[in-house]
Amino acid sequence: MSAPLQMTAGDGPAARDSGEPAGNVTVRKLLRALWRDKLMLFPLLFLVALSVAAVGAELLAPHDPFDQNLRSRNAPPMASHASETSSFPYLLGADPLGRDLFSRLIYGARVSLAVGLASVLASGTLGILLGLMSGYHRGWLDDVVMRGVDVLMGIPGLLLALFILFLVGTGFWNLVIVFALTRWMIYARVTRGLTLSFREQPFVEGAQTIGCSDSRIIFRHILPNLASPILVLATLEIAIVILAEAGLSFLGMGIQPPAPTWGRMVAEGRDYITSAWWLITFPGLAILLTALSLNLTAAWLRMVSDPVQRWRWFMGRSESRHEGDGETALAYSEPRSSRTNMENSEPAQGRAANGDHLLEVIDLRVNFRTPDGLLNAVNGISYTLNRGQTLAILGESGSGKTVSAEAVMGILDSPPAFVTGGAALFDGIDLLQISPSRRRRLCGERIAMIFQDPLTALNPAYTVGSQIAGMFQEHRGTSKREATAKAVELMDRVRIPSARERVHDYPHQFSGGMRQRVMIAAAIALDPDLLIADEPTTALDVTVQAQIMELLAELQLETGMGLILITHDLGVVADVADNVAVMYAGKIVETGPIKDIYSSPAHPYTKGLLESAPRVDRKMDSLQQISGAPPNLRFIPSGCPFHPRCTYVIDHCSVEPPPLYEVRHDRSASCHRFEDVMHVN
């Protein structure tokens, strides 16, 4: 019972899933992302330069920003300086009082950044605290805060700021307070929303169950998870505050003279717009570039910290990069050698239809091109399905079951998925080669598929009746009335109670089991020859699962349809399958008739799965177990992919990938030691 506890120690980084928690920004990750997106260097460098200028204004400014020099009134850029003490010219010109514009801009940066940072700090602290409290405690506090947010959001911020400043007077701190009071609700709203959703997360409940106080939960568990969205928000807010400050200064309500601010410089420059263009141009440019850089940075931060955004962005790129290059075209190698001999060992001749063979998949390969590298999801699988038969594809999550079925159906999302080789012969037609329009006609008419989650596969906007009827209208040109009548018939056939009344109901009005029936009704509407069912009962309760499986078996008996059943459930497979193909790390590791495989498995993985499954009809003293975890498809182990977890492993296994050995005329297994595995039984 205690033997196999150490095993997880062995499954190193390869076994670890490298998915990252949403919004996890670390410095290293940022640097790496920056390396990828080199264009971001410009806005970031601009912001760094601006900060340096603001901090070191005394050292960097070539002249005193207050030093008036009437001889140099409105001196143009590069004019030499009026006083003999300095040789440095007026780099960007001089203003109407003869003050150096460049130096004033540098000091202005200090004002802008100081106001921006201090205001964001103040409004952020206020807003985040209120947001956390109201989101976490809800109740009256939430009502009050949200009411405040609503009211404030309804009033134009600048108007409110002007009004307050008019009452309390201007000045740096007054400005900061005004911004805190008029911008906090931005943070409060976002923080509250996120807090509400995090509050329901099991890890927060976990913290509650170990006895964490509310404040500990809020500040240690929830707040750190809000860091990245808030960081993005704050960056944007700095830009907004800087713009607003410029606006207020322009109106004379900002920081008072003689302190140089960009906004007032623009205001003052307005009068000279024709005679001294530089007076308005350079401060205006400074404001523009700062706001632009901050916005770009915020957008970039959001992208880096949000995997979904990053993904979207990558897909856009990879599409343009890969389009039309030879890689996506199907490559045909000599696939027969590794072919699975499910029924008989005589190889099918060329592309010709072979008597009973309904579907023949040969050496199918699919990979995913992701932002984190190449991922080999299906690595050369072959199987054959005969008419009227049921083939179960058994495998754990990530073993490639769904991807291989979607490749056959031609519904892979590409990019990121690409079929890189193989063939799928349906009645002699290669599904991977035919035109999309031909495939569309074939799929639905002769091949149908049902999915694990019927709610995502059914369109919530249409009645179930019209979705079933659509099959007839689209493929057979049946009239709407007739199609609806047929839909009712089908709903009866899949035993949806009171079909006639429910045909006009929407998917959400049905329970999970009934929805699955609706999807089956649509799938079998045109009497397909082949039905691919991807985990059709995983989301359902056992009693409902039994009904669905029963239904499928009946249909098969009626119409002689071939069924590919994709599942991870050993029990379901045992119940309905004729043949089974066991998948592991994108390969079929064992295949053959169900009874033989269950009674004497030839692959250690199959054997392990069968022995480790708890049973309803018997309680074992202790469960056998397979050590370790399924591999990460990015790092599939060398040689036999199962070797790090295998109890039969020999030196050879980590080097030499086992071929699919023929165990018997109708069985094969990809294990160097299949004979030993079978004989210990």
Place this chain on the structure above:
Amino acid sequence: MSIDSSCRRADNRRTEKERGGGETGTHSGPVGEAAEPLLRVKDLVKYYPTERKGFLGARRGEIKAVDGVSFDLHRGETLGLVGETGCGKSTIARTLMRLEEPTSGAAYFKGRDLFTLSKASVQALRREIQMVFQDPFASLNPRMEVGRIIAEPWVVHPGIVPKEEQRGRVNALLERVGLPATDANRYPHEFSGGQRQRIGIARALALQPDLIICDEPVSALDASVQAQVINLLVELQTELGLSYIFIAHDLAVVRQISDRVAVMHLGRIVEVGGEDEIYARPTHPYTQALLSAAPAPDPVGRKERKRIVLEGELPSPVNPPSGCTFRTRCWKAESICSQDRPQLIDRFDHGHPSACHFAELQILPAAGMA
């Protein structure tokens, strides 16, 4: 599994338990009394309002998530709770953990009613009852290192493990659940589902609880990893004398780990008894239907296997059927079933009560040993 061997197992655990019993001597009840259950739940009810505020501030309706549930749990014992989705299993767990306030009822843990405890006593209670969650991906804070996750209970409850010893204890716990001590410095996203579940178990063990409530701890795990976690839980139980409430919808998993099993349907327990009683001699039609629907990984003889396929409408917890909640799908239902709510009573002197007017013993064949 024969009856006597299961008794032996339970006995083992009880003696193990005496060893660690001294530390938790805060309870008021008599200490050594074998009959006193660790936890006694009485008439637990939890209704959720379906609409927070109606037009006139009135409640619109209620979801009867848990509707009068009673059971006992003894020291060192595992009680399995099975039932289909939405039948109220998780709600029981959440009210017992005081994550949710019950509508009514009582739950005596070592003699004290959990539901009337003050906030401070709830805090102390956390040390004795812990929970393992279903979703290994969402139940660990993504921003905390594993070492800090496991040590956090000691920060929250100071005085249990002094700061300088925490590091060593974290390492010991990690090794106990089958992870290398060096994993303390990693973040949750670097681990697979099974490994995360081990981390969750290590955290639950940190406070040395007497009772761990496991809500679907293996249902999110890959088939080849489930057995590892089940075995780990069983080992820890024998070693530490833990009691478990083990919640799952998978009948096979529940059988494997439980000493006693309670079958739930729509907020109520319809049948409860020893694992062997429920699985080999079910008396309630719902239990019988569940068992017949659960496929065994055994293709031999599948043609002969008889299967009870339920027809009829699934009942809703918002508007449960009168009388017996199973009657809309029950093939034995008669008019009395819609009038009288069947009581959960022992109808065959097997020590395993069932709530059906027409309860009937069904003897199921045990599978031959492989």
